[in-house]
Amino acid sequence: MVALAGRLYDKRSRLADSLAMLPETLTTKYEQLKAILSSYRRVIVAFSGGLDSWFLLFAAVETLGKENAIAAIGVSESLARSEYELACKFAGELGLPDDRLIKIETRELEDPGYVQNS
Numbered sequence: 001m002v003a004l005a006g007r008l009y010d011k012r013s014r015l016a017d018s019l020a021m022l023p024e025t026l027t028t029k030y031e032q033l034k035a036i037l038s039s040y041r042r043v044i045v046a047f048s049g050g051l052d053s054w055f056l057l058f059a060a061v062e063t064l065g066k067e068n069a070i071a072a073i074g075v076s077e078s079l080a081r082s083e084y085e086l087a088c089k090f091a092g093e094l095g096l097p098d099d100r101l102i103k104i105e106t107r108e109l110e111d112p113g114y115v116q117n118s
Contacts, residue, residue: 049087
């Protein structure tokens with residue numbers, strides 16, 4: 001999934017160009033997403049770096065501007081460091097400054113229930 005997101009993101013303008021070539025039904029859905037986002041002044045996207053959250057963050061930045069979008073990512077021992085770093089890179093390439101990427105220590109390995117469930 002991360003590799004796919006990387007290929008999709010190759011260049012921000014290429015994604016915007018790709019969106020313009022979507023079938024009408026998907027274009028309509030994307031416009032609906034932008035309409036929903038534009039009903040908010042600011043948004044926080046729970047950002048994992050996966051394709052879904054990356055696309056939502058892209059749409060939020062495109063719709064509201066980088067000053068009105070925040071990405072929140074969990075810093076976790078259960079998330080590969082390379083995936084975390086790639087997610088941070090994606091956020092930066094979308095134009096989000098460092099202070100718009102909130103890094104939250106999850107500490108799930110301190111939860112006996114979490115550890116027992118693994």
